Amino acid sequence: MRDPLSKKITGIAPSGIRKFFDIVSEMPDAISLGVGEPDFDTPWRVREEGIYTLEKGRTFYTSNAGLKELRQEISNYLDRKIHVRYDYVHEIMVTVGGSEGIDLTMRAMLNPGDEVLVPEPSYVSYAPCVTLADGVPVPIPMKEENEFKLTAEELEAAITPKTKILVLPFPNNPTGAIMTKEDLEPIAKLVEKYDLYVLSDEIYSELTYKTDHVSIASLPGMRERTLVVNGFSKGLAMTGWRLGYICGPQIIMEQMVKIHQYAILCAPTNSQYAAIEGLKNCDDEIQNMRTAYNERRRYLMHAFKEMGLRCFEPFGAFYVFPNIQEFGMTSEEFATELLREEKVAVVPGSAFGASGEGYIRISYAYSLDDLKEALGRVNHFIEKLRKK
Incomplete structure (x- = not known):
C-alpha cells in the first residue's frame, strides 16, 4: 500500500511532557509534578456564568473572531495590564487555547524557508x-548563568x-525565568534594526513574583511588530475550557481569522461567556492563586538548598528547573529512575530543547x-545517587 502519512508529520517527535504524564497515569500511587496545570478549581464566578450560559441556551456559533463582548473585555484587560490598547474589532481574535494562536501566527506569516528564532529551553509547541x-x-x-534570559548578544x-x-x-515554561523592561529594551532595538516580528507568549503573565509582567509590545515601536498570545488556562485555571x-x-x-474560519470556525461559546466574567470580576481570585504559588515556590527553593540541589531562583510561571548535572545522568535517565524508584514524575529538561539537558522541570501547581x-x-x- 502507498504510505498514507506525511513525512513532515512523522518527522516531528511527540511531546516529551505527555510521555511521562501517560506513564504516571498508570501508576496510582505515584506523585506527578510534571503537568503544568493549576490545581485550583476555576473561580466559582466563572463556572457559574458558564452554567448560566448553558441554561439560557447560548450554545450557538459566535463570530469567527469571537464574541464582541469578550474582545472588548480583552482590550480593556490588556490596556490596564500591559498598557497597550488594541482595537477589539480588527486586532483581537479569540482562539482555542493559546496554542492555536502560536499555530496561526506561524501559518499566517511564514513562507517556506523563513527562519524563526526560538529561545530554549521553552514550551514544546513552538518549533513543531x-x-x-x-x-x-x-x-x-x-544559559543558567544568565538566569535563562535571552540576551541581546545571543x-x-x-x-x-x-x-x-x-x-x-516569558514568563518561561519550563525555567520560570522572566524578562524585565530593562532586559527587553535591547531586544526591541535589535528587532527594529533587523526588521523582525515578535511572537510574545504571555500565557503566564499573571504569575510573576518579583515584579509585574512587562510586554515587549508596550515598548516604543514594538506594538506594530508584535503578536501577543495569551489565554485563560493559567491565570484563571481554565485549562479544560480551551480558550485563548x-x-x-x-x-x-485578517489572515489569521481566515485560517481560523476554515480550521476551527470559533472557540467554544460558553467558555467565551465565562471568560468575560473572569476578566471583569476575578482579580482577587487570581491574586489568591498567585500568593499560593509564591508560597510553594519559596518552599521548593528552601528544600533544594537544604538538599544541596542547585537551582536558580525563578520569578514567573509555576515551575522550577533544578540542575542535575552532578549525577552524571541524562535528564531522561534521571526522570525515568526517579519515577521507577521513588514514584515521583518530573519532566526531563531535554523535552524543552537540547539546552534543557542536565535539568528537570518540576511544577509547583500542586498542594504543599x-x-x-x-x-x-x-x-x-x-x-542514594551521591553514595554510589
Whole structure:
C-alpha cells in the first residue's frame, strides 16, 4: 500500500511532557509534578456564568473572531495590564487555547524557508508549529548563568537574512525565568534594526513574583511588530475550557481569522461567556492563586538548598528547573529512575530543547502537602545517587 502519512508529520517527535504524564497515569500511587496545570478549581464566578450560559441556551456559533463582548473585555484587560490598547474589532481574535494562536501566527506569516528564532529551553509547541508552516526553527540556547534570559548578544548572533520572527516565551515554561523592561529594551532595538516580528507568549503573565509582567509590545515601536498570545488556562485555571486569544496588527490578524474560519470556525461559546466574567470580576481570585504559588515556590527553593540541589531562583510561571548535572545522568535517565524508584514524575529538561539537558522541570501547581511528600522522595533518591 502507498504510505498514507506525511513525512513532515512523522518527522516531528511527540511531546516529551505527555510521555511521562501517560506513564504516571498508570501508576496510582505515584506523585506527578510534571503537568503544568493549576490545581485550583476555576473561580466559582466563572463556572457559574458558564452554567448560566448553558441554561439560557447560548450554545450557538459566535463570530469567527469571537464574541464582541469578550474582545472588548480583552482590550480593556490588556490596556490596564500591559498598557497597550488594541482595537477589539480588527486586532483581537479569540482562539482555542493559546496554542492555536502560536499555530496561526506561524501559518499566517511564514513562507517556506523563513527562519524563526526560538529561545530554549521553552514550551514544546513552538518549533513543531514552525515546521508545520514550512518555516525553519532556529534554537537560541539560554544559559543558567544568565538566569535563562535571552540576551541581546545571543539574539544578534542568531539573526540571518532569513530570520523573520522571534519567539519571546516569558514568563518561561519550563525555567520560570522572566524578562524585565530593562532586559527587553535591547531586544526591541535589535528587532527594529533587523526588521523582525515578535511572537510574545504571555500565557503566564499573571504569575510573576518579583515584579509585574512587562510586554515587549508596550515598548516604543514594538506594538506594530508584535503578536501577543495569551489565554485563560493559567491565570484563571481554565485549562479544560480551551480558550485563548491573540492580538496584533490588523494586516496579520485578517489572515489569521481566515485560517481560523476554515480550521476551527470559533472557540467554544460558553467558555467565551465565562471568560468575560473572569476578566471583569476575578482579580482577587487570581491574586489568591498567585500568593499560593509564591508560597510553594519559596518552599521548593528552601528544600533544594537544604538538599544541596542547585537551582536558580525563578520569578514567573509555576515551575522550577533544578540542575542535575552532578549525577552524571541524562535528564531522561534521571526522570525515568526517579519515577521507577521513588514514584515521583518530573519532566526531563531535554523535552524543552537540547539546552534543557542536565535539568528537570518540576511544577509547583500542586498542594504543599504533595510537594513536601514528593520532595522527601526526591531527597531520598539523590542521597542514594551521591553514595554510589
